[in-house]
Amino acid sequence: MKASQIVVRVEPRLKRTFEKQCEALGMKPSEALRDLILAFIRLEPKRELLTGEEPLTRDLTVADYLSMSEKERDELWKKWYRGAEEEAGGMEFRVKGIAPPRR
Amino acid sequence: MRRWFEAILNSNVGKALTDEQELVLALLATARARDAEIYITIETYSILTKIIRNPPITKAIIANVQVLYPSEFFRRWVKRIEKITRLRREDAKILAYGSLGTNIAKTQLGVDKILTLDKGLTSEFRKEEERLTEELDALVKALPLSYKRARLPEVIHPGPSELTGSAQESSLPLGGR
Numbered sequence A: 001m002k003a004s005q006i007v008v009r010v011e012p013r014l015k016r017t018f019e020k021q022c023e024a025l026g027m028k029p030s031e032a033l034r035d036l037i038l039a040f041i042r043l044e045p046k047r048e049l050l051t052g053e054e055p056l057t058r059d060l061t062v063a064d065y066l067s068m069s070e071k072e073r074d075e076l077w078k079k080w081y082r083g084a085e086e087e088a089g090g091m092e093f094r095v096k097g098i099a100p101p102r103r
Numbered sequence B: 001m002r003r004w005f006e007a008i009l010n011s012n013v014g015k016a017l018t019d020e021q022e023l024v025l026a027l028l029a030t031a032r033a034r035d036a037e038i039y040i041t042i043e044t045y046s047i048l049t050k051i052i053r054n055p056p057i058t059k060a061i062i063a064n065v066q067v068l069y070p071s072e073f074f075r076r077w078v079k080r081i082e083k084i085t086r087l088r089r090e091d092a093k094i095l096a097y098g099s100l101g102t103n104i105a106k107t108q109l110g111v112d113k114i115l116t117l118d119k120g121l122t123s124e125f126r127k128e129e130e131r132l133t134e135e136l137d138a139l140v141k142a143l144p145l146s147y148k149r150a151r152l153p154e155v156i157h158p159g160p161s162e163l164t165g166s167a168q169e170s171s172l173p174l175g176g177r
Helices: A012-024 A029-041 A062-066 A070-088 B002-012 B019-033 B042-051 B055-062 B074-084 B089-100 B119-141
Strands: B039-041 B066-070 B113-115 B154-156
Touching: A012 A029, A012 B019, A029 B002, A029 B019, A062 B002, A070 B002, A070 B042, B002 B019, B002 B055, B039 B042, B039 B089, B042 B055, B042 B066, B066 B089, B074 B089, B074 B119, B089 B113, B089 B119, B119 B154
Parallel strands: B039 B066, B113 B154
Antiparallel strands: none
16 A cells, blocks of 8 residues: 555544553554554555456446546436435334433 | 545555545544444445445445444434425435434434535534424424434534544444445
């Protein structure tokens, strides 16, 4: 993966808590944060970069998608969403018992 | 959600991330650091598993989220949201998931926060929040006990300041496509 930098601004109290947790686990906070971010974008450990020619959908490669304009992507996601909505077919599920308060 | 998806594509072909993609990744990392649960809707899950034909990309997202399903009365609440606001159906549904979405075990109702980069959704929500609260309270009164805890979520258009906030929040769902 190409080296890049992402600046993460974190509330001081959360930062302190995070640093304490890292210390307790013997981890460096900066590395732990990097790993947290990588966990959301890394495909597989040690995987090489994509060429772009990999299939993304039945009709599009990764490169095809990335070459689309913002408007074209927006239209595509709308179309995908409509398809997904139709497939869901208005299903609804009964909630079991009382959900515990989360707030 | 879409910015996250595109961040995965960009980063894995070696392209630079956009500001919005970086922001989304920073939010996700912050959520994870706070042990918050991250949700996508069943519609988004369906796109990722049935339209996207690249399992590693799909897996990179699905491994990090839980799925929200519509509970009973969800459609009724969507219709009311559509009557009250000028939101498109899709955005009304996102908002409705925040109150009447449930997890796979059907033991949870709604989420704490909806994060969206759609300023229209955020501003319309803020404009009609009071009425939406009243309408949801009225709807919930007539519902079974399991639904009495249904509340409006916070709807947030994130900026760096949204990386802060109360540590009591436990869920950080991604709204929008």
